[in-house]
Amino acid sequence: MTDNTTGERTVTGASIRLDGVVKQYKGQNKAAVQKIDLDIEAGHIVAFVGPSGCGKTTTLKMINRLIEPTEGRIFIGDRDVTGEDPDKLRQSIGYVIQSGGLFPHWSVAKNIGAIPRVLGWEAKKIDERTDYLLDLVGLDVADFRDRLPKDMSGGQQQRVGVARALAADPPVLLMDEPFGAVDPITRVRLQDSLIAIQHELAKTIVIVTHDFEEATKLGDKVLILSEGGHIEQYATPEEILAKPASPFVEEFIGSGATLAHLTLSRVKDVDHDPVVTAEVGDASQEVIARARAQGATWIVVINEHGRPRAWPSLDEVATKERITDYVDDRLPTVAPSSTLNDALDTMLAASQGGVLVTDGRGAVTGALTIATVMAVIRGQLSDARSGDGHVSYSAHTEGAAT
Amino acid sequence: MNRLRRAPLDVWFEPLLIVVLGVGYILWYRSTTLTTTEQASLGWDNLKTTIVDHIVLTLTATVIVVAIAIPLGILLTRDRAKNFRPVAVNFANIGQAAPAVGLIVLLTMWLGTGFRTAVIGLVVYAILPILQNTIVGIQQVDQRTIEAARGIGFSGLRTLVQVELPLAVPVILNGVRTALVILVGTATLSTFIGASSLGTLITTGTTLFLPKLLISGAVLVALLALIIDWLGRVVELIATPRGVA
Secondary structure (H helix, E strand, C coil), X not given: CCCEEEXXXXXXXXXXXXXXXXXXXXXXXXXXXXEEEEEXXXXXXXXXXXXXXXXXXXXXXXXXXXXXXXXXXXXXXXXXCCCCCHHHHHHCEEEEEXXXXXXXXXXXXXXXXXXXXXXXXXXXHHHHHHHHHHHHCCCXXXXXXXXXXXXXXXXXXXXHHHHXXXXXXXXEEEEECCCCCCCHHHHHHHHHHHHHHHHHHCCEEEEEECCHHHHHHHCCEEEEEECCCEEEEEECHHHHHHCCCCHHHXXXXXXXXXXXXXXXXXXHHCCCECCCEEECCCEHHHHHHHHHHCCCCECEEECCXXXXXXXXXXXXXXXXXXXXXXXXXXXXXXXCCCEHHHHHHHHHHHCCCEEEEECCCCCEEEEEEHHHHHHHHHHHHHHHHCCCCCCCCCCCCCCCCC | CHHHHCCCHHHHHHXXXXXXXXXXXXXXXXXXXXXXXXXXXXXXXXXXHHHHHHHHHHHHXXXXXXXXXXXXXXXXXXXXXXXXXXXXXHHHHHHHHCCHHHHHHXXXXXXXXXXXXXXXXXXXXHHHHHHHHHHHHHHCCCHHHHHHHHHCCCCHHHHXXXXXXXXXXXXXXXXXXXXXXXXXXXXXXXXXXXXXXXXXXXXXXXHCCCHHHHHXXXXXXXXXXXXXXXXXXXXXXXXXXCCCC
């Protein structure tokens, strides 16, 4: 484990290096992964993406040696792990699969404590760690500790899967299509939650996905693979979108590259509208007066942690003497790390013209309206149109079309 | 005990049947007068010995079958032994396909008469359900759960003991229950090779034309089978881990 401080955050992750790694299955002519060299910086998220059969999962599983490489060396930090005991090695690497892969016969707490128990931690330390991790992944400790996996939604199971992977505080986290089996809105929440966790812990995370948009959202760098584990491009999302390295990459990222920039702009990069908040039990007239003074037409009711409960209009507020404890379970929220694309999706799914922006702990910090998003799209479209030699309608000469 | 309250219908219906049948038999047994010949088999002391013999024979065979079939089944699900699986299942199949009477008599030719031969015959006959269910039970465990266990650093043995076996328990126990019920019935045949069981009542009743013996033997075997089936069902319910449907 290497502990080095860069800037303001402490990187607890370790670098990963693949050195000429090959996977050749017996009885097959072509190697599943032909000689791959790759450097992954400590504390970064790298997304492996590519069409099915490109070897992205095989490459991931060679890092924790669920699949033994035929040739080559793998380094985690400065340690050559190619010859290590595979069980010991995996205990020091977090691993998350689709739907979390929880043990169905164990409670949430027992699932999370699986590896600490193998490592012989004291029961009290495991309990504390479990509570800390549940809180970290955004699940209420009292509510979820003793639940069984079957009594949770797919998204909640996935969160527990991440908590279990982080239990022994590994420097490296490997994730194999972790968000493939959940609905789009839940997926966005889980992605934002992962970004928040990564921001707090600065682990090295390798994530396999088939979704280029997810790769650009999550990855500090994206690795695009084609058949046989051939590296087509390994760069930041911005670079890949601006300068695709090959026709393969160009085709893979698709023609919607302009709108794909929406996935590069984050909610935190654009201006938010301030919101007027009120707590349950506040006098309605006082709240309305406060809102009018700021020119707001609606308010956000928050709980004691600052998390939003509802967003009634002033007319609705006026119908009750005091702010009620009504909870709107369809409240659209996004995190600062969400992309504008996510925000737009959330608004459309909730049939609302705006979303609330919440921080890592769920407290409301502002609101984002559809107008703001549209302004960004308009700006990007005009950027893209100017200078690509496209002749506009008004500048067109009759008969010049071919 | 909460889970017993949610128990399915059969868990409650079966004991009802057992009580009705049992009480009926006891009432008849107490009211009937036995001739001396009948007394020799149906007198309480003798009857008790016969019942105990039958249970001992059944349980001994079951313990041995379980001790052989479950470890063998586990072994056959390991990757290294995968190739032997069809062979072993075929052998077990032959054991069950052969008629039980034939099997026991043939074994007698080889091993002589008595308790030991009867047990061996029963063991051969009852291996298949437990072996088969152990293999199926372990194979039906979600591969992704196993991959997750290995992926977070569980060794192969730990994965087997803490993940695969607990999740296979309902299916394995179902096989044990099936085997037990088969054994209770088949144990009656041991009378042909000189091992005492409830079958002795039935054969004596047939040969000497004593319907009371014949019916007692049949009713008692049926009762025993029902009781064991029910006990097995209850154990299954209790031993199934929470969270497994």
